[in-house]
Amino acid sequence: MMRFWQGLPLTAVEDFGKSNSAAGSALQAIVEKHGGLWSLEAEQYLLAHGENIE
Numbered sequence: 001m002m003r004f005w006q007g008l009p010l011t012a013v014e015d016f017g018k019s020n021s022a023a024g025s026a027l028q029a030i031v032e033k034h035g036g037l038w039s040l041e042a043e044q045y046l047l048a049h050g051e052n053i054e
Helices: 013-018 022-033 040-049
Strands: 002-004 051-053
Touching: 013 022, 022 040
Parallel strands: none
Antiparallel strands: 002 051
């Protein structure tokens, strides 16, 4: 099973805050908490909130 976030197009990590989506805002907060880097917490958020694709 794979997960995909349809509401969040391919986006540079530093641009998450420019998104008008709740997911973008949540990911921006997580990334900022980790010094501007993608993290395990960000990955877990994305996997927990993404939609299943087959």
